[in-house]
Amino acid sequence: MTYKIERRGTPAFSAKISRRGFVKTGGALFVSLALPLRLATRALVAENSNSIDPTLPESWLEIHSDNTIVARTGRTETGVGITGYYPQTIAEELNVRPEAITLIMGDTDRTPDGGYSAGFLNGMTNVRKVAAYTYQALVGLAATHMGVPVSSLSVTDGVVTGGGKKITYGELVQGQHLELKIPMKGALPRPDPTGEVGMTSMDGLTVTGDPPMKAPKDFKVIGTSFPAGHIPDKVTGKTKWSCDVTLPGMLHARMVRPATMGSTLVSVGTFDKKQFPTAEVVRKENLLAVVSPNEWEVVQAAQSVGDSTKWTEWAGLPGSENVTKAIRAHKWVKASESKGKAGETKSALESAAKKISATYEQGYVRHAPIGPFVAVADVNSDGNVMVWTHSAQSQGLRARIAYVLSVPVEKVVVRWMDHAGQYGRTTFGGDGAEADAAILSKLTGKPVRVQWTLPEDLAWSSVSPAWVSDMTASVDRKGQIVAMHSAHYAPHMEDPRPLGALLAGMPSATSKPDAWVATEWPYDKIVNRLEEAYGMPNLAGDSAYGGLRGNIMRTPGQRQQNFALEGFINEAAATAGADPIEYRLAHTTNERLINLLRATAEAANWESRPSPHHSARRSGSTAVTGRGACIMIRSNAYWVGIAEVSLVPNTGSLKVTNFTIGCEPGKIINPRQLDRCMKSGVVMGLSEALKEEVTFDNSKVTSTDWSRYKILTMSEIPQIKVVQLSRDDKGFGGGSEAANALVPPAVAAALFDATGVRARRIPLTPKYVNSLLKA
Amino acid sequence: MATQLRLSVNGTRQTVNVDPDTPLLFVLRNELKLTGPKMGCGMAQCGACAVLLDGKEIRTCITPVSGVEGKQITTIEGLPALWAQEKGLSAAAGQGTLHPVQQAWIDEQVPQCGYCQSGMMMVAVQLLSKNPNPSVDQIKDAFTNAPPSPHLCRCGTYSAIIDAVQRAAQAMRGGAL
Numbered sequence: 001m002t003y004k005i006e007r008r009g010t011p012a013f014s015a016k017i018s019r020r021g022f023v024k025t026g027g028a029l030f031v032s033l034a035l036p037l038r039l040a041t042r043a044l045v046a047e048n049s050n051s052i053d054p055t056l057p058e059s060w061l062e063i064h065s066d067n068t069i070v071a072r073t074g075r076t077e078t079g080v081g082i083t084g085y086y087p088q089t090i091a092e093e094l095n096v097r098p099e100a101i102t103l104i105m106g107d108t109d110r111t112p113d114g115g116y117s118a119g120f121l122n123g124m125t126n127v128r129k130v131a132a133y134t135y136q137a138l139v140g141l142a143a144t145h146m147g148v149p150v151s152s153l154s155v156t157d158g159v160v161t162g163g164g165k166k167i168t169y170g171e172l173v174q175g176q177h178l179e180l181k182i183p184m185k186g187a188l189p190r191p192d193p194t195g196e197v198g199m200t201s202m203d204g205l206t207v208t209g210d211p212p213m214k215a216p217k218d219f220k221v222i223g224t225s226f227p228a229g230h231i232p233d234k235v236t237g238k239t240k241w242s243c244d245v246t247l248p249g250m251l252h253a254r255m256v257r258p259a260t261m262g263s264t265l266v267s268v269g270t271f272d273k274k275q276f277p278t279a280e281v282v283r284k285e286n287l288l289a290v291v292s293p294n295e296w297e298v299v300q301a302a303q304s305v306g307d308s309t310k311w312t313e314w315a316g317l318p319g320s321e322n323v324t325k326a327i328r329a330h331k332w333v334k335a336s337e338s339k340g341k342a343g344e345t346k347s348a349l350e351s352a353a354k355k356i357s358a359t360y361e362q363g364y365v366r367h368a369p370i371g372p373f374v375a376v377a378d379v380n381s382d383g384n385v386m387v388w389t390h391s392a393q394s395q396g397l398r399a400r401i402a403y404v405l406s407v408p409v410e411k412v413v414v415r416w417m418d419h420a421g422q423y424g425r426t427t428f429g430g431d432g433a434e435a436d437a438a439i440l441s442k443l444t445g446k447p448v449r450v451q452w453t454l455p456e457d458l459a460w461s462s463v464s465p466a467w468v469s470d471m472t473a474s475v476d477r478k479g480q481i482v483a484m485h486s487a488h489y490a491p492h493m494e495d496p497r498p499l500g501a502l503l504a505g506m507p508s509a510t511s512k513p514d515a516w517v518a519t520e521w522p523y524d525k526i527v528n529r530l531e532e533a534y535g536m537p538n539l540a541g542d543s544a545y546g547g548l549r550g551n552i553m554r555t556p557g558q559r560q561q562n563f564a565l566e567g568f569i570n571e572a573a574a575t576a577g578a579d580p581i582e583y584r585l586a587h588t589t590n591e592r593l594i595n596l597l598r599a600t601a602e603a604a605n606w607e608s609r610p611s612p613h614h615s616a617r618r619s620g621s622t623a624v625t626g627r628g629a630c631i632m633i634r635s636n637a638y639w640v641g642i643a644e645v646s647l648v649p650n651t652g653s654l655k656v657t658n659f660t661i662g663c664e665p666g667k668i669i670n671p672r673q674l675d676r677c678m679k680s681g682v683v684m685g686l687s688e689a690l691k692e693e694v695t696f697d698n699s700k701v702t703s704t705d706w707s708r709y710k711i712l713t714m715s716e717i718p719q720i721k722v723v724q725l726s727r728d729d730k731g732f733g734g735g736s737e738a739a740n741a742l743v744p745p746a747v748a749a750a751l752f753d754a755t756g757v758r759a760r761r762i763p764l765t766p767k768y769v770n771s772l773l774k775a
Numbered sequence: 776m777a778t779q780l781r782l783s784v785n786g787t788r789q790t791v792n793v794d795p796d797t798p799l800l801f802v803l804r805n806e807l808k809l810t811g812p813k814m815g816c817g818m819a820q821c822g823a824c825a826v827l828l829d830g831k832e833i834r835t836c837i838t839p840v841s842g843v844e845g846k847q848i849t850t851i852e853g854l855p856a857l858w859a860q861e862k863g864l865s866a867a868a869g870q871g872t873l874h875p876v877q878q879a880w881i882d883e884q885v886p887q888c889g890y891c892q893s894g895m896m897m898v899a900v901q902l903l904s905k906n907p908n909p910s911v912d913q914i915k916d917a918f919t920n921a922p923p924s925p926h927l928c929r930c931g932t933y934s935a936i937i938d939a940v941q942r943a944a945q946a947m948r949g950g951a952l
Contacts, residue, residue, distance in 0.1 A: 078888070079886070079887030079888035079889070079930050080887065225884075227881070227884060228884060230886070230889070231880070231881055231884060231885075231886050231889070232881050234886045234889035234892060235851065235873075235877045235880040235881055235885075235886065235889075235892065235896065236851065236852070236854075236855075236873065236877060237809070237810065237811035237850065237851045237852040237893065239889070240810070241810065241813075241890075243810075243813065243814060244804075244810040246805075295801050295805055296793070296794060296796075296797040296798065296801050297794075367929075368929060369888070369890070369929055370813075370815050370816075370821055370823050370890050370891045370927055370928065370929050371813055371814065371815060371823065371890045372814075372815075374814075418888070418889065419888070419890065420813075420888050420890035420891075420929070421887060421888035421890070421929060421930050423929070451814065453817055454815065454816040454817060454818070454820075454821075672884055673884065676884055676887065676932070676935055677887075679931070679934045679935065680887060680930050680931030680932055680934075680935070681931065682931070683928075683931030683932075683933055683934070684929070684930070684931045687931070705816065705818060705820060706816060706820040706821055706924070706927060707820065711927060711929060712931075712933075713918075713919045713925040713927065714914075714915050714918040714919045714925065714926070714928075714933040714936070714937075715915040715916065715918075715919035715920065715925075716919075717915075717933045717934060720934055
């Protein structure tokens with residue numbers, strides 16, 4: 001049966017439903033892709049003995065005869081609430097209760113679409129359209145079944161009503177095997193050394209067409225605080241995490257890493273075989289590990305091997321105290337991306353009545369999850385590869401592992417499971433323990449579980465690079481900005497090569513070390529602006545394993561560039577003698593931004609006056625206080641941050657007492673989840689503003705435990721106030737990141753307000769603040 | 776050398792055959808399949824591996840299993856039974872109940888990635904056993920200043936944890952929420 005869906009005066013869309021057969025028990029509607037490559041893909045999957053259900057590898061959505069619904073997505077729960085808002089979004093368009101939906105995430109053989117988990121807007125739009133197409137098909141079926149026109153039907157909680165009759169979705173599919181094909185574009189990732197991040201199709205598949213979708217005014221589920229589904233099992237201990245995977249015959253592994261970031265192996269160390277009888281050393285080039293079925297035995301034997309292994313000496317790093325100097329010393333040639341008007345901006349700056357300029361910078365920071373990397377891999381003798389992991393980009397990881405092992409992508413299956421948050425480091429499917437595990441499994445012929453240690457993770461995982469930014473502006477006689485030039489310089493921030501492959505000398509692909517302009521320009525009244533981003537290779541990038549491999553981290557690029565931009569706007573406001581919020585309002589006509597600035601300022605009891613405060617001082621043994629603000633536009637969401645600080649100048653110890661954060665992301669899907677993301681973002685941002693910096697000497701990272709890579713503790717959190725504005729006319733915006741980036745500029749501005757001292761670098765440690773106060 | 780050791784975990788007696796120096800964390804996770812406690816730093820700096828030993832928090836990543844014989848070990852898997860015992864509920868009734876701390880963690884939607892939260896709930900249970908109505912400052916103190924280290928959360932859920940501890944406190948005092 002082919003069913004043509006009725007059009008409701010909306011843009012053209014098409015989806016075909018067909019009956020594949022009748023079944024004696026149950027019945028279901030499967031929603032899958034209508035892609036030319038579908039047959040080819042299916043054939044490949046069918047040949048793959050790892051595939052769980054080769055007949056239906058790609059269905060997005062399944063409506064079952066018992067009224068349960070299964071939804072599938074390659075994107076995963078990273079702690080920001082996909083297990084809440086995906087069911088909400090699907091339920092909204094299907095007119096069912098979100099509780100009816102089971103979400104299957106991240107497994108490359110059991111989900112259809114690929115894509116990275118930070119891609120909220122694309123992913124959510126996909127599942128919303130899938131649900132909308134399915135809804136149309138279901139009411140069409142119901143109309144035929146009930147002999148009632150579609151226009152007279154209504155659906156509540158999966159029950160179709162019309163013409164005095166009713167039928168459930170389950171009854172509609174009872175006894176049948178139906179398939180709905182919906183239009184798609186895109187492809188799943190493939191390794192590609194010439195591709196943007198060393199692979200193609202980062203964002204996987206996209207649902208196309210424009211099925212009729214509900215107007216926000218009709219939303220019943222979107223806009224409510226439906227609970228995130230992953231939580232109950234996590235608090236009872238039922239969740240099976242990636243660190244919990246055990247397989248028959250599995251070996252535990254601990255890696256023995258080089259003595260420095262560039263050392264190569266001279267001689268392999270030893271352990272006492274009598275003491276650790278089941279342990280074995282495994283090596284490929286500079287990839288060195290100890291394996292054993294017994295985890296405690298492997299920990300001890302690896303310690304012994306590590307202590308006695310000899311590595312070459314190497315010293316190719318500049319030392320973290322010199323890092324921004326090293327970036328400055330790079331021979332910069334051409335911006336990899338420019339935005340704005342180059343000619344007009346330059347001439348406006350040259351003819352300026354008054355010019356101001358400032359430089360901002362930051363050292364290396366890192367994702368630093370509480371759980372170090374862990375992965376299990378099983379490479380079979382027939383070449384099939386299974387990987388159990390927690391990457392935020394399962395399909396991308398699949399492509400990378402295939403590339404490392406030189407096997408076809410179709411041979412690799414990645415199963416996703418929960419683990420500690422990754423905050424962006426696995427977005428490109430690279431960084432992690434998976435390559436280690438796959439290589440060791442291939443070498444030993446057994447399933448291998450690789451557990452990194454914290455010191456190993458804090459030394460060897462990828463990092464969010466240091467950067468410097470130069471800001472210049474011209475202002476008119478009233479202090480209004482006429483032109484602005486920003487130039488951002490940073491090492492490579494998209495290097496997803498897996499460490500295991502680099503150490504073992506196996507293939508791995510990366511991108512060009514280009515940088516990008518991440519700012520979404522909020523100041524439309526500054527017409528003449530030029531933004532430039534310059535990229536350079538990793539620090540020590542020409543060493544054996546690529547040096548400090550740069551990677552994206554929550555709110556990437558924009559987090560750094562916004563510290564410079566918003567810091568500079570605060571400086572310009574002070575130069576003009578203007579209130580920092582009034583000054584921002586004077587530089588934008590954006591209604592959404594203006595509304596949010598006003599609402600957040602009001603919630604923070606913002607007093608309109610210039611900074612610094614008239615009683616600001618830089619010495620004394622009693623506390624001074626101050627407040628500062630900043631803004632951001634990111635992914636169709638508007639953000640305002642207001643920090644209030646207190647410090648005793650003689651100690652330099654800065655305490656953030658209050659933080660008010662405002663967000664307007666169009667229509668808010670889940671207010672409580674957004675509240676949690678906003679507050680936790682403030683905590684993460686404050687940690688970066690006050691404490692975090694990766695330290696290294698000339699040869700290795702030295703901030704390798706929590707006493708040396710310090711993150712915020714509970715006692716250091718401020719009182720956090722949240723302002724949410726939801727509106728129906730601007731679609732959906734991203735709420736799961738950005739909040740962290742609002743904190744450093746606001747805190748630095750508050751420090752200036754309290755002391756008159758401008759901090760143009762983070763972290764604002766007591767030592768650094770003291771040096772500023774005493775300068 | 777592997778030795779037979781008797782443990783009492785979540786109210787159940789267990790016998791394990793392991794090297795007595797094995798960290799309790801590995802015994803819980805690999806031998807007893809209690810995977811609530813997590814491997815974090817491995818050096819008692821983060822709290823992800825915390826369990827209760829006779830009602831007091833310990834870090835299992837540095838605790839040799841030989842040191843806990845004869846003591847009561849509680850992991851998050853055992854919190855419902857602990858609560859049932861405290862309230863004098865039958866074992867059957869207890870199985871369908873969550874500890875108020877667990878319920879509060881769900882109601883306040885605390886976990887983001889959730890990796891640290893097993894350890895966080897241990898602190899909450901211990902705190903509320905001594906202080907049925909803790910202030911925000913007392914909660915911050917319990918999660919930050921008790922030895923051997925602060926309990927760390929990288930997702931930044933600290934304010935949600937404070938909300939949840941206060942909600943659990945109210946529930947345990949029998950107050951309406």
